Amino acid sequence: MEHHKLEGRAKMVxxxxxxxxMWEGEPLYEAIVKRLRMMxxxxxxxxxxxxxxxxxxxxxxxxxxxxxxxxxxISVIDSEEKIRSVLPTLKEMISEGLxxxxxxxxxxxxxxxxxx
Amino acid sequence: MEHHKLEGRAKMVxxxxxxxxMWEGEPLYEAIVKRLRMMxxxxxxxxxxxxxxxxxxxxxxxxxxxxxxxxxxISVIDSEEKIRSVLPTLKEMISEGLxxxxxxxxxxxxxxxxxx
Amino acid sequence: MEHHKLEGRAKMVxxxxxxxxMWEGEPLYEAIVKRLRMMxxxxxxxxxxxxxxxxxxxxxxxxxxxxxxxxxxISVIDSEEKIRSVLPTLKEMISEGLxxxxxxxxxxxxxxxxxx
Numbered sequence: 437m438e439h440h441k442l443e444g445r446a447k448m449v450x451x452x453x454x455x456x457x458m459w460e461g462e463p464l465y466e467a468i469v470k471r472l473r474m475m476x477x478x479x480x481x482x483x484x485x486x487x488x489x490x491x492x493x494x495x496x497x498x499x500x501x502x503x504x505x506x507x508x509x510i511s512v513i514d515s516e517e518k519i520r521s522v523l524p525t526l527k528e529m530i531s532e533g534l535x536x537x538x539x540x541x542x543x544x545x546x547x548x549x550x551x552x
Numbered sequence: 553m554e555h556h557k558l559e560g561r562a563k564m565v566x567x568x569x570x571x572x573x574m575w576e577g578e579p580l581y582e583a584i585v586k587r588l589r590m591m592x593x594x595x596x597x598x599x600x601x602x603x604x605x606x607x608x609x610x611x612x613x614x615x616x617x618x619x620x621x622x623x624x625x626i627s628v629i630d631s632e633e634k635i636r637s638v639l640p641t642l643k644e645m646i647s648e649g650l651x652x653x654x655x656x657x658x659x660x661x662x663x664x665x666x667x668x
Numbered sequence: 669m670e671h672h673k674l675e676g677r678a679k680m681v682x683x684x685x686x687x688x689x690m691w692e693g694e695p696l697y698e699a700i701v702k703r704l705r706m707m708x709x710x711x712x713x714x715x716x717x718x719x720x721x722x723x724x725x726x727x728x729x730x731x732x733x734x735x736x737x738x739x740x741x742i743s744v745i746d747s748e749e750k751i752r753s754v755l756p757t758l759k760e761m762i763s764e765g766l767x768x769x770x771x772x773x774x775x776x777x778x779x780x781x782x783x784x
Contacts, residue, residue: 442766448768448770449659450627450656452595452597452629465718465719466719469719469721472721473721478722478766479684479720479721479722479723479766480720480721480722481684481717481719481720481722481739481741482717482719482720483599483715483717483718484718485597485598485599486581486598486599486600486624487582487585487597487598488585488595488596488597488598489585489588489595489596490594490595490596490597491595491661491662507597508718509597509599509627511741513684513766513768523659527659527660530660530662531662532662533660533661533662534558534594534595534658534660534661534662535658535659535660535661536564536629536656536657536658536659537656537657537659538564538654538655538656538770539770539771540682540768540769540770541768541769541770542766542767542768543681543759543767543768543769544759544762544767545723545765545766545767546723546763546764546765546766566680566772568711568713568745599715601713601714601715602697602714602715602716602740603698603701603713603714604701604712604713604714605701605704605711605712606710606712606713607711607778625713625715625743639775643775643776646778648778649776649778650674650710650711650774650776650777650778651774651775651776651777652678652745652772652774652775653772653773653775654680654770654771654773
């Protein structure tokens with residue numbers, strides 16, 4: 437791992453998709469997070485929302501059985517250069533959705549040893 | 553729908569309220585998301601937090617039965633002009649809470665056909 | 669309480685940790701939120717993600733029993749001066765994780781009476 441130093445100006449990407457979007461047989465949000473990790477991005481976190489609407493013009497709602505068709509947001513933080521290098525992949529994987537980038541200042545980033 | 557082009561500089565509003573705030577007999581967060589959709593905003597996503605405090609000076613905690621009195625955050629993304637046009641409505645609907653605006657760059661926004 | 673006026677330029681801190689990180693016998697995310705409230709910060713909200721990776725180089729996943737080892741993000745909003753005053757405490761409490769700061773404009777902040 438090489439991200440021992442990520443302090444200072446950086447970028448956060450916010451990816452808005454649905455939890456039932458698929459990519460090659462698996463949930464798109466899982467495929468995106470795995471891909472970002474393979475590309476050695478400093479960090480990514482996925483959240484499931486409780487309602488929303490967006491690119492597909494729907495109001496998402498949790499159904500009777502819980503988790504069908506809810507919004508997912510994945511936030512990704514790394515240097516501007518690294519973020520620029522992963523955007524083409526993200527654009528390709530996300531056919532419907534919203535991708536936005538925010539300026540951030542990284543104050544602390546500790547890359548510890550992997551836990552098992 | 554008209555949001556086929558939302559790329560470039562835009563704004564994200566972050567609305568912080570409680571999940572037990574009400575608006576005309578329904579949860580405020582649902583009322584806000586419905587209103588934003590009626591106003592043809594590009595996208596909005598609501599999340600439920602697990603703890604927090606804020607405008608009401610409380611520490612939220614999930615109770616024994618789960619979801620009572622937890623923080624809700626709604627993120628809303630659209631052009632600066634559109635966001636400016638909805639802020640008065642949001643300010644009116646939110647009597648206690650925190651409304652903050654963040655600069656974002658929209659890299660991709662795909663407005664697909666509505667799903668049924 | 670003194671936060672009746674927090675409008676205008678402000679800062680949001682995004683704290684990325686794990687839900688099994690501990691601090692003096694309690695979950696770190698609870699300890700951080702309590703500490704921020706003691707320090708009279710305007711607002712903080714904690715979220716639990718559904719997957720992710722970061723400082724510890726792991727892909728988080730919810731296990732069979734639900735909530736083990738998932739990402740937590742805490743967002744904290746206050747004036748630049750106040751945020752600067754709490755960063756040393758946050759850096760001390762967070763041994764592994766990512767701390768990032770974002771510029772925000774606070775449009776409305778209503779500090780109501782505490783509810784019981």
